[in-house]
């Protein structure tokens with residue numbers, strides 16, 4: 031043990047093998063975050079192409095089938111390649127530092143959970159150049175449409191399996207780390223909220239990733255081995271797939287947002303210089319959201335023709351989720367109330383998160399009302415809804431977290447002016463991009479169409495302009511991050527005036543191994 | 553192009569559009585409702601939106617007040633209060649009560665939406681890749697409804713018409729003020745039948761029959777689109793419904809029946825090559841060209857070419873069989889159920905003697921009939 035500590039105690043090994051073989055939670059966290067950034071930019075380019083095609087009526091730059099491939103890959107890669115790995119990156123970096131653990135519980139498995147991700151990404155990207163092109167069914171993969179595709183449809187199923195395996199391994203690691211490796215004195219109810227939200231998210235992942243794997247495996251056997259799970263002609267039912275998919279899919283949207291709640295709940299108290307208003311109620315609200323998320327899946331299926339009692343049950347259950355979600359929002363606002371507020375970039379993104387996410391919550395409530403959803407289902411209104419919760423929700427929280435912890439990770443301050451530009455450009459262009467889509471949906475524009483009637487032209491054009499500005503603004507973030515890694519003002523151990531928590535007790539940047547002896551938490 | 557506008561005009565008219573919601577091109581809400589259901593949905597949405605706006609103003613009013621007044625830069629000192637069970641209970645209970653108030657009218661509306669009993673007219677609607685079939689079960693009238701926007705408009709080679717992508721060759725027709733019950737299903741993949749002005753959207757699922765209903769309260773033409781991604785031409789299978797007075801509706805039915813009787817006469821007829829080729833070209837463009845392309849070249853890797861195809865230049869029987877039954881497990885559907893013998897004969901003849909092929913043989917309705925099981 032002694033020899034081991036001196037051998038590795040000084041820093042990281044050098045060269046490419048450092049990254050291939052590393053079992054260090056900080057290295058793995060860094061790799062997750064870079065992977066997520068790369069995927070974010072790649073899927074973002076696809077979105078630019080989509081918005082370019084939709085800039086005006088008529089088909090201009092691609093075929094309808096290619097358009098569908100782009101929307102599908104954009105969705106799949108953003109969800110599984112960008113947001114989820116970014117959250118896993120935060121988990122890797124922060125959870126051990128926040129609970130006073132030396133590393134994750136299973137460091138080798140940690141290496142694996144990351145390194146199988148690029149394999150899945152390659153399968154997805156490769157499918158674009160195979161005969162027949164990539165999957166063009168939308169990220170929801172509904173059969174029977176899914177039966178009609180070529181080889182890339184099978185590769186996509188394998189990619190989903192790999193992504194699922196990666197998530198499950200990461201979750202096992204996170205749960206074990208949190209439950210077993212907390213510093214003495216850190217009781218569960220003393221854990222930072224970010225740790226709590228990830229603990230709950232990890233349980234959600236373990237519960238639903240196998241369900242998704244099952245659903246796509248049934249697709250695989252229907253496609254290749256003569257089963258008829260989803261084929262009415264063979265006694266199956268295409269709607270069964272939707273039930274199974276959304277039993278995964280709804281918890282999945284909370285998998286994307288709960289860690290975001292956690293990040294924001296760290297940041298708002300810091301820049302309000304005031305403790306979180308209701309710590310315990312935040313924990314309970316997170317847990318209730320997670321539990322409720324298992325019982326509402328068919329609100330994505332209000333138009334499949336469920337019986338009235340089905341519609342009613344899923345409507346009531348979905349509306350109920352608004353209650354704990356509201357509790358969260360009220361708590362963030364109450365935390366800011368009578369604080370001593372400052373607005374550095376992390377706080378700007380956090381406040382942007384709270385206000386924009388809430389708009390997404392409201393439209394979620396509108397969509398939860400089954401009779402109204404009959405009009406909205408599969409329109410641009412839904413597209414607007416989920417981008418408000420995912421872009422100005424999950425993604426803004428990721429931005430906030432990156433700015434918040436970047437000085438800790440790199441030991442340098444980032445360029446505050448550029449950070450603020452990044453925020454304001456993102457915030458404004460985001461709204462120009464997605465707000466008009468509510469109107470488009472209500473006026474009757476379906477989602478997933480490459481061309482549209484003339485009455486939708488103006489709002490689409492505005493939306494596209496917002497999209498291009500939003501896309502370009504993200505280059506700014508890349509510049510800020512690279513600059514910050516390369517140098518800049520030296521960061522203190524306590525980067526932010528009122529930052530609380532164990533991660534701020536170690537130097538910035540932290541040594542390669544932190545908390546080799548556990549700290550004492552009072 | 554009539555619809556292109558410079559950027560400043562677009563931005564300026566956005567502001568103007570917000571001020572004048574009546575402007576058609578900046579429509580901010582659902583289209584004017586034309587059924588009782590749509591009206592109720594419209595009203596409920598407006599009402600729910602106002603509740604949301606109210607909550608937003610209260611909550612974010614507080615937040616922006618804090619942002620304004622409780623800043624460090626204006627010298628505000630943080631107060632360290634936190635945890636209050638009373639407050640938590642209040643902000644759990646009030647939203648819950650608001651939700652109950654919202655759920656109650658929604659419950660009544662759902663029950664009404666689901667009540668498809670006692671219809672005056674029943675129409676079976678079948679979704680195909682990428683067109684709709686309407687089957688008036690009580691009257692024996694059945695037809696396909698296909699996008700009629702010319703390709704040139706889609707490819708930006710011609711000025712786009714007012715109903716660009718929202719027009720079909722044969723619209724569905726229903727009587728005004730009568731309860732119309734739809735029985736929906738699909739032939740290949742899932743589609744969804746949606747007309748916003750009627751407030752109805754229902755998935756059409758292969759192998760299952762689902763129902764929905766509407767009673768249109770005003771004569772006119774109403775447009776909608778398929779609302780479930782159904783493959784490459786999902787954006788190109790609109791729905792057009794003409795609501796007519798009872799008398800006009802009856803007249804339309806009679807005309808349709810007469811036409812169907814005439815078509816039935818074709819079944820035993822022997823056509824000339826010119827007749828078959830002309831009819832075949834029409835059938836081809838409406839049914840085959842979306843995948844195999846108007847010139848028969850197909851899309852490599854996705855849809856095979858007709859030009860030079862082994863099947864289209866091989867034995868007649870194989871070719872007719874492909875048209876009738878399709879190729880299971882691929883996007884190629886069987887057209888047997890949708891097209892009559894004369895249409896199949898014509899389109900097969902067209903594929904064998906047009907699109908760069910020249911087998912020289914003709915296919916007659918009788919040949920097709922012989923191969924139907």
Ligand code: HEM
Nearest residue numbers: 283287329330352355391394395397398407408412416419
């Ligand atoms: C108050 C909370 C929320 C409610 C009541 C709600 C409700 C709904 C409903 C009813 C739909 C189905 C709309 C339709 O397809 O017709 C929907 C779609 C969606 N929601 Fe939410 N939602 C809420 C929050 C969230 C959050 C937090 C996320 C993610 C972070 C999210 C992500 C999505 C996504 C991705 C879809 C669309 C999925 C698809 O069809 O591709 N929602 N939501």
Ligand SMILES: [Cu+2]
Nearest residue numbers: 279280283330
């Ligand atoms: Cu959901």
